[in-house]
Every structure is written in C-alpha cells, then in structure tokens.
Amino acid sequence: MKVHAFLEHHGIAGNPFAEEDAQNDTVFKRTCLETTFHPAWDKIYGDPADPSTAIVFGEKGAGKTALKLQMVRQFERHASEHPDAATFVVLYDDFNPFLDRFVSRLGAHRPVDRVLARWKLWDHIDAILSLAVTQLVTRLLEGKGARPPLTQPQARDLALLAACYDQSTAESFPSRWRRLRGRIGHHGWVALLAPALAIGATLAFAGALAWGAMSGSLGWTRQWWPWLLLAAAWLPAALRRGRATRRAWRVVRG
Incomplete structure (x- = not known):
C-alpha cells in the first residue's frame, strides 16, 4: 500500500512526517508548538523574568529549530502579558548574507575553505550585533x-552602535541616523563647536577682507598673524576630522 492510500484510508489529510524542518512543518506549528515540549524545556527556556544561559547541541533533525520556534512563541506570549519586561529576541540562524559579505571583502576568487578559516568568533559577535542593533533602531x-528614557551617555552609545552596526536597507543611512538621534535626544552639540569656530573665524576673516578692500587698508594681510589666527581656528576641526577619518578607515579595513 502506498503512503498516500494509507493516509486516505485512515482519514489523514496530509503526511505528518513529510517535512524534515520544523520551520516548514505545519503539523508541528498547528498541534505541537504550544503543547508538546522537549523533556529539558524548563531547563532550556528558564524564566524570562530571571534569564540564564542555555546552550543546545544536537545533530540535524534533533529538534533545535523546533526549540527555537517554541522559545520565540513563549517570549512573544510573555511580552504580551508583561509589556514592561519584554525579552529582546535576536534570531541568528541565517549566515549566508554575512558570509557573502565576508567573502567579498577577502576576495571572491580565494578558496572557500581558506576564507571560512578566517571567520572568527568576533565575526559572529559582529553579525549578532548587526542584527540586534538594526532591529532595535527599527523598533525605536x-x-x-x-x-x-535614555540618559545622555546611553543615547550617545546607542548612536555609536547604530553608526557601526545598523544595516537597514529601508532608507539611506544618513537620514535614518538623523532620525534616530532626534528620537533618542542625542544631538551632539559639543561636536559642532570646532566646526562652528572654524566657520565663524572664516566669516570674520572674509568680513575683514571686504572691509579692508572698501577702505583701502589691506596692509595687515601681508603680516603673518591674521593667517595664523585663521589656521588656529581651523586646527581643532581639522584634527577632529583627521582622527575620525583614520578611525573610519581602520573600521572598514578591519
């Protein structure tokens, strides 16, 4: 007897064993997602109000994806019941986008095994931070x-994390980052002091030149001190920009 005929004989509409991955198993999602749990479920899931670390190892088909789906569902239920104590869930189960970018940075023509050998623990940390920060910024x-309710140091740190790890493609990064800064109240006025000093000194110098041209007294432009004052006004902004550019290159080049 064929499987299809056997299932029809017993009045079963679909094969409950057809799917090998819990992600696509409709029978599991419909009947077992919230009712049937692993014997070590309480130890793995724990208590969202008092979280602890749990690491699950298992071969293919051992039920890791099923545990993930059940944990996500339980965290969603806990968040709906306790909106002020919701758990921030980060799903790091699709490595392909990160590996593709990693390979493109190292060279697409290199052997894959050598490229993967250079993928280290901190690369996983960067990938998780990228997912988490992008998700957090989108929610905000x-x-x-x-x-x-963020303090100024917290708002500054969040803006810095977004600058390094926000990978959203919904809009351009500059506009998204400006919206985030406005949302969390981080404006960074101190960072504008050096450019403001440089621009103010330049405008004052240009005004002095215009006044000297109209009055016919430009002899002071042949002396060294006006130019030194203008250069000194631009020095803080130039140093700040140079340090930022150097750090940006170090981040990009890894």
Whole structure:
C-alpha cells in the first residue's frame, strides 16, 4: 500500500512526517508548538523574568529549530502579558548574507575553505550585533509616544552602535541616523563647536577682507598673524576630522 492510500484510508489529510524542518512543518506549528515540549524545556527556556544561559547541541533533525520556534512563541506570549519586561529576541540562524559579505571583502576568487578559516568568533559577535542593533533602531523609529528614557551617555552609545552596526536597507543611512538621534535626544552639540569656530573665524576673516578692500587698508594681510589666527581656528576641526577619518578607515579595513 502506498503512503498516500494509507493516509486516505485512515482519514489523514496530509503526511505528518513529510517535512524534515520544523520551520516548514505545519503539523508541528498547528498541534505541537504550544503543547508538546522537549523533556529539558524548563531547563532550556528558564524564566524570562530571571534569564540564564542555555546552550543546545544536537545533530540535524534533533529538534533545535523546533526549540527555537517554541522559545520565540513563549517570549512573544510573555511580552504580551508583561509589556514592561519584554525579552529582546535576536534570531541568528541565517549566515549566508554575512558570509557573502565576508567573502567579498577577502576576495571572491580565494578558496572557500581558506576564507571560512578566517571567520572568527568576533565575526559572529559582529553579525549578532548587526542584527540586534538594526532591529532595535527599527523598533525605536517605528515606535510612537514619548521619547525613550535614555540618559545622555546611553543615547550617545546607542548612536555609536547604530553608526557601526545598523544595516537597514529601508532608507539611506544618513537620514535614518538623523532620525534616530532626534528620537533618542542625542544631538551632539559639543561636536559642532570646532566646526562652528572654524566657520565663524572664516566669516570674520572674509568680513575683514571686504572691509579692508572698501577702505583701502589691506596692509595687515601681508603680516603673518591674521593667517595664523585663521589656521588656529581651523586646527581643532581639522584634527577632529583627521582622527575620525583614520578611525573610519581602520573600521572598514578591519
């Protein structure tokens, strides 16, 4: 007897064993997702109010994806019941986008095994941070209501994390980052002091030149001190820009 005929004989509409991955198993999602759990479920899931670390090892088909789906569902339920104590869930189960970018940076013509051998623990950390920060920034920008209760150091750190790890393609990075800074209340006025000093000194120098041209007294332009003052006004902004450019190159080049 064929499987299809056997299932029809017993009134079973579909083969409950057809899917090998819990991600696509409709029978599991419909009947087992919230009712049937692994014997070590309590030890793995723990208590969202008092979280702890759990690491699960298993061969293909051992049930790791099923555990992931059940944990996500339980965290969603806990968040709906305790909105002020929701768990931030980061799913790091698709390595292909990160590996593709990693390979493109090292050279697409290199042997794959050599490229993967250079993938280290900190690369996984960067990938997880990228997913987490992108998800967090999206939630903040899509959120309504009052500004998040962040201190200035926290807002600064979040803006820095977004500058390094936000990988959203929904909009351009500059506009998204400006929206985030406005949302969390981090404007960075101190960073504008050096450019403001340089621009102010330049405008004053240009005004002095215009006044000297109209009055016919440009002899002071032949002396060294006006140019030294203008250069000194631009020095903080130039040093700040140079340090930022050097750090950016170090980040990009790894």
